[in-house]
Each structure stands twice: as structure tokens, then as C-alpha cells.
Amino acid sequence: MKKQLLLFIFIITLISLVSYASPYNIERESESKERLKTEEVSTTAQVQKKSWIKMPTFINSIRKKIISYQRDLNRMISSNLNKLQKDRSLKTLLIIAFLSFVYGFVHSLGPGHGKVIIASYFLGKKSKIIHGVAAGSLMAFIHALSGTMVVLIFYFFLKKSLMSATSDAESGLRFVTSILIILLGSFMLINEILRKNKNYSDDNKVEVKGANQAYMLSIAAGLVPCPGVILVYLFSINLGVLRFGVVSVISTALGMAAGISLVAVGVIVARNYVEKITFYDFNTKNASEKESNEQKQNKLLKLKKFQKVFSIIGFSFIIISGFFMLLFV
Amino acid sequence: MKYLFFACLIFCTISAICHPHVWVEVNTRAYTSENELEKIKLKWTFDEMFSMLFEEDFNDSKDGNYTDEEKEFVKKTVFKNMSDYNYYTTIKIDGEEVNLTPEFEMDTENRILIFNFTYNINEKIKDESQNILISVFDEEFYHDIELSSPVFKVEGESSDKVDFKVQEGEFEWFYSVIEVEELVIEF
Numbered sequence: 001m002k003k004q005l006l007l008f009i010f011i012i013t014l015i016s017l018v019s020y021a022s023p024y025n026i027e028r029e030s031e032s033k034e035r036l037k038t039e040e041v042s043t044t045a046q047v048q049k050k051s052w053i054k055m056p057t058f059i060n061s062i063r064k065k066i067i068s069y070q071r072d073l074n075r076m077i078s079s080n081l082n083k084l085q086k087d088r089s090l091k092t093l094l095i096i097a098f099l100s101f102v103y104g105f106v107h108s109l110g111p112g113h114g115k116v117i118i119a120s121y122f123l124g125k126k127s128k129i130i131h132g133v134a135a136g137s138l139m140a141f142i143h144a145l146s147g148t149m150v151v152l153i154f155y156f157f158l159k160k161s162l163m164s165a166t167s168d169a170e171s172g173l174r175f176v177t178s179i180l181i182i183l184l185g186s187f188m189l190i191n192e193i194l195r196k197n198k199n200y201s202d203d204n205k206v207e208v209k210g211a212n213q214a215y216m217l218s219i220a221a222g223l224v225p226c227p228g229v230i231l232v233y234l235f236s237i238n239l240g241v242l243r244f245g246v247v248s249v250i251s252t253a254l255g256m257a258a259g260i261s262l263v264a265v266g267v268i269v270a271r272n273y274v275e276k277i278t279f280y281d282f283n284t285k286n287a288s289e290k291e292s293n294e295q296k297q298n299k300l301l302k303l304k305k306f307q308k309v310f311s312i313i314g315f316s317f318i319i320i321s322g323f324f325m326l327l328f329v
Numbered sequence: 330m331k332y333l334f335f336a337c338l339i340f341c342t343i344s345a346i347c348h349p350h351v352w353v354e355v356n357t358r359a360y361t362s363e364n365e366l367e368k369i370k371l372k373w374t375f376d377e378m379f380s381m382l383f384e385e386d387f388n389d390s391k392d393g394n395y396t397d398e399e400k401e402f403v404k405k406t407v408f409k410n411m412s413d414y415n416y417y418t419t420i421k422i423d424g425e426e427v428n429l430t431p432e433f434e435m436d437t438e439n440r441i442l443i444f445n446f447t448y449n450i451n452e453k454i455k456d457e458s459q460n461i462l463i464s465v466f467d468e469e470f471y472h473d474i475e476l477s478s479p480v481f482k483v484e485g486e487s488s489d490k491v492d493f494k495v496q497e498g499e500f501e502w503f504y505s506v507i508e509v510e511e512l513v514i515e516f
Contacts, residue, residue: 060497060508067473071352071376078377107348161386227350231378238381238391 066106073103077248078235085239093244100232100248104140104255107228114139114221115263116321117181121214122267124188124314126275126307131211132268135218136261142222144253146173147229155234166230173223178326180220185318188213192311217318228252271310278306349473352376355465356477357493357512361485366452366516371418371431371465373444374477380442393440400435408433408444414467416446417474421462454490454516461514464498476510491516 080096083089108115118135146169154165229249236245353373360368375383380393387403388395395403411417412430420427431446452459465474481493491514498511 063507067349070349071473074352074376074378082377163382163386231350231382234385235378235381238385 066109070103070106073099073106077103077232081236081239081241081244081248084241084244093247096244096248097251100251101255101258103228104252104257105259106255107252108140108256108259114177114218115260117217117221117318118214118260118264119267120314120317120321121188121211121217122264122314123271123317124192124311125211125214126272127211127214127268129265129268131214132264133261135211135214136259136264137257138215139218139222140253140256140260142219143224143226143256144229144249146223146225147227148233148249150225151230151233155237162230162234166225166227169225170227173225174325177220177223178322180223181217181322181325182319184213184217184220185315185322189312189315189319192308192315226252226256275303275306278302349467349470351379351472353465353472353474354477355474356479357463357481357514359481359483359488359491359514361454361483361487361491363486364454365487366450366454366461366491366514367485369420369448369450369461369463369514371446371448371463373446373465373474374438375442375444377441380437380440383442384440393437395435395437403435404433408435417465417467417472418446419462419464419466420448422450422452423459424462452516454487459516461516462498462511463514464509464511466500466509468500476512481512481514 077096077099080092080099084092084096118132118139121135122132150166150169151162154160154169155162158165229252232248232252233242233245236242236248353375356372356374358370358372359366360370384391384393387399389399390396415428416431418431420429429448429450431448434445434447436443436445450461452461465476467474476495480495483491483493493512493514496511496513497508499506500509
């Protein structure tokens with residue numbers, strides 16, 4: 001049992017570290033090439049590590065396929081928006097909505113959408129599936145809303161260059177997000193460490209309270225605007241089909257919500273499963289009746305320890321990802 | 330469990346590099362004179378949405394018809410900034426990487442943004458086989474750049490002596506090696 005737990009923790013740690021290695025650097029704004037200002041462009045911090053894993057060929061073909069799907073989706077969305085400009089048919093609009101949903105979903109599987117942050121939270125705190133869906137959806141919609149605000153403020157009000165506005169907003173908000181994540185994560189971690197052990201009832205299930213902290217993290221992580229959304233807005237404005245562009249953006253947000261929620265729910269299910277198989281006896285449903293009080297107390301203690309360990313790991317990851325965002329992006 | 334680990338590792342890798350926002354297609358054209366490979370021109374065709382965004386910032390008339398002044402401004406700003414990324418292009422002549430600055434010209438076709446990079450190669454065509462390797466690649470994956478058909482064309486005298494192939498090159502990226510398209514011009 002201990003071996004299983006240790007292995008699980010090891011895997012989750014490794015996975016998280018591995019995903020930390022990649023995501024935020026990708027989000028780094030390379031649009032500085034399009035900046036109107038002639039400020040110095042910081043050189044790309046190329047991490048020239050000796051590679052110790054060569055990805056097998058089929059991985060590269062999967063990667064190429066996913067990228068080419070996104071390329072095709074992007075092209076289809078823009079050509080359908082073009083079509084809509086000439087002929088306002090419901091069918092074209094529904095096609096756009098569908099394509100945008102798929103695009104949002106595939107796109108959200110990429111890094112930088114704060115999945116690691118809420119995944120770390122749900123690793124730490126026992127939660128219900130609905131919390132995962134809510135947190136994922138909230139993050140996706142804040143992400144899309146942020147992009148909308150950039151367009152509203154910079155395009156409609158300030159009438160500034162959108163490309164430099166996008167890159168400025170992204171870097172500024174990324175900074176804010178990383179600070180917020182660090183603060184929230186630290187608060188949660190300190191709270192967890194200082195929390196006195198509560199007296200659990202004989203029922204060895206622990207009540208799951210609301211996931212307000214997850215929602216706060218979702219909002220913080222979703223603050224960075226989505227460039228894809230900004231592109232769609234601008235395109236549809238230029239074609240004079242802005243309200244249909246809005247449909248596309250909402251569908252994209254729904255797709256992203258699905259993608260992020262999927263990851264969150266995956267973590268919740270995995271975590272709850274590990275907890276269940278570690279502390280509950282699947283085969284004998286009446287185990288709780290047959291066990292002595294002492295055995296029950298032992299189990300409860302183990303459960304509390306398990307939960308505390310996972311919470312500390314999860315919240316630490318949140319803080320680490322906040323720092324990663326701050327320092328390496 | 331081992332398989333789960335590798336599955337997740339693979340998932341992270343795939344997910345990490347599927348996040349471009351700008352889509353570029355590259356066509357290559359070589360120009361020869363008698364016994365010399367003179368120039369190589371890389372034509373970048375951007376996607377419709379990015380073209381529109383670019384127009385928003387650089388084209389006052391917002392109709393895709395850039396004036397000469399606007400094109401010059403793009404050259405002074407965008408092209409100049411791209412040099413920090415070496416124009417996302419790696420060129421190796423017979424295995425040796427060369428640092429060449431291309432001539433730049435922007436254009437539009439039906440409001441689609443085009444960037445033309447012309448490299449002056451000036452390599453003599455000898456009896457022994459030579460090759461030029463070109464890879465255009467954004468390490469940050471913000472732009473997805475790929476070779477598109479027609480991948481390569483050659484014009485001029487001695488064009489029959491020039492051939493090409495597309496191969497997969499390797500690029501070290503964090504903990505793994507990923508494949509990148511490379512165009513090899515043989516002459």
C-alpha cells in the first residue's frame with residue numbers, strides 16, 4: 001500500500017515537473033518581432049540541455065497531426081467567417097460555432113492555460129467532480145473575457161496598435177497572475193500547515209467543502225488574455241461580422257472549458273481513487289462494521305496524514321508554478 | 330504504472346508543442362546563373378487572421394494595399410526585430426551554418442500577408458556534390474511554420490543541376506528531441 005502511494009506521488013511529481021519544464025516558455029511572447037517600439041528585444045533563453053529522451057516517431061506524427069488540425073480549424077473558421085459576411089446563413093454560423101469549440105478544446109490542451117495550477121490544487125484538496133468542471137470553466141471564460149477586454153480597451157477606446165497592446169497586456173497580466181498565484185498558494189500552504197487536526201466522526205469520509213480557493217486560482221490563472229480570441233475578434237470586426245465573431249469566441253471558450261475541466265476532473269478522479277483504494281476496502285462493504293474502533297481510528301489517522309501530505313504537495317506546486325511563471329516567462 | 334508515467338510524459342510533450350497562434354507556409358525558390366547558385370528566396374505566407382491583425386497595425390487604409398512608406402516602416406521595425414531571432418531561419422552550406430542577412434520585401438496577395446526573404450548565396454556549382462540545408466522554425470512555437478507545396482522551384486541556367494529533398498531534422502528541446510522539417514538543396 002505504501003509502495004503504491006509512494007509510486008503515485010513520484011509519478012505525479014515527475015509529471016508536474018515535466019510539464020513545468022515546458023509550458024510557460026512556450027507562452028513567452030515572441031510577438032516582440034512585431035512591436036512598434038524599438039526597445040531591445042531580450043534574447044531567447046535557450047535551454048540547451050543534453051536531451052535524454054528521444055521522442056519516438058509516432059509522437060512527432062501525433063504532434064504534427066494536432067498542429068495541422070489547428071491550422072485547418074483556423075483556416076476553416078476564417079473562411080466561414082468570410083462566407084458569413086456574404087451570406088448570413090444559420091448553417092455557416094453553426095459550423096463556425098462547432099469549429100471554434102473544437103479549436104478551443106484542442107488549443108486548451110496546450111500549456112499556459114493554468115491547467116497545472118488547478119491540477120495542483122485538486123491534487124492537494126479532495127474535491128468533487130463538479131468543482132473541477134466549475135473551476136475549469138471559470139478559468140476558460142476569464143481567459144476569453146480578458147482577451148475581450150483587451151480588444152474593448154485598446155481597439156475601441158484607446159485605438160492603439162493591437163499587436164503591441166496584446167503583447168504588453170500579456171506580459172503585464174502574466175506578472176500579476178504569477179504574483180497572485182504565489183500569494184494564494186502560500187496562503188493555502190501556510191493555512192494547511194498550521195491547521196489543527198479536526199476531530200473526525202466515525203464516518204471515515206471527510207466532508208468536502210466548497211472549492212472557493214480553486215475558483216480564486218482559476219480567476220488568477222485565467223487573467224492572461226488569449227491571443228486566439230483577439231485574432232478572431234479583429235478578423236470579424238474587419239469583415240463587419242463582429243456579432244458572429246462573438247459566437248466564435250463563446251464557442252472557443254466553451255471548448256477551452258471542456259479541455260481544462262477534463263484535466264481537472266482527471267486529477268480529481270485519480271486522487272479520489274488513490275484515496276479510496278488506500279483507505280477503504282472495496283471487497284467487503286461491511287468492513288466498517290467488522291473493524292474494531294482501534295482499527296477505524298488508525299485508518300482515520302492515516303487518511304488525515306495522507307490528505308495533509310497531498311495538500312502540502314499540491315499547494316507547493318502552486319507556489320512553484322507561480323515562481324516559474326514569474327521568472328522564466 | 331510505468332506505462333502511465335510514459336503516457337503522461339508523452340502527453341505533456343505533445344501538449345507543450347501544440348500551441349501556435351500564427352500559421353506560416355513557406356515556399357522556396359532558387360535562382361541560378363551559369364554554374365552558380367545565386368539566390369534563394371523564401372516566401373512566407375501568413376494566415377488570414379494574422380494578416381488582418383497586421384493590417385490593423387500597419388495599413389492605414391485597412392484594405393490590404395500597403396503604401397511604399399508603410400512597407401518601408403515594416404522593414405524598419407518588424408524585419409529589424411526579426412534579426413534577433415535570426416529570422417527563424419537556419420541555413421547550412423555543406424554542413425556549416427552560415428549567418429546571412431536576407432533582403433526583405435513584404436507583399437500581399439488578396440489581403441494575405443507575404444514576407445519575402447532573399448538570401449544571396451553565390452555558390453559555384455561544382456562537380457562534387459554540395460548541399461544547402463534550410464530550416465525555418467520558431468523555437469517558441471508561437472508561429473507554426475511549415476513547408477508547403479510547391480516546396481521548391483529553381484529558375485535560370487543550370488537549373489537542371491539543382492535538386493531538392495525534404496527531410497526531418499532533429500531539434501533539441503528541453504528534455505527531448507523533436508523533429509523539424511528541413512529543406513535540402515542539392516547541386
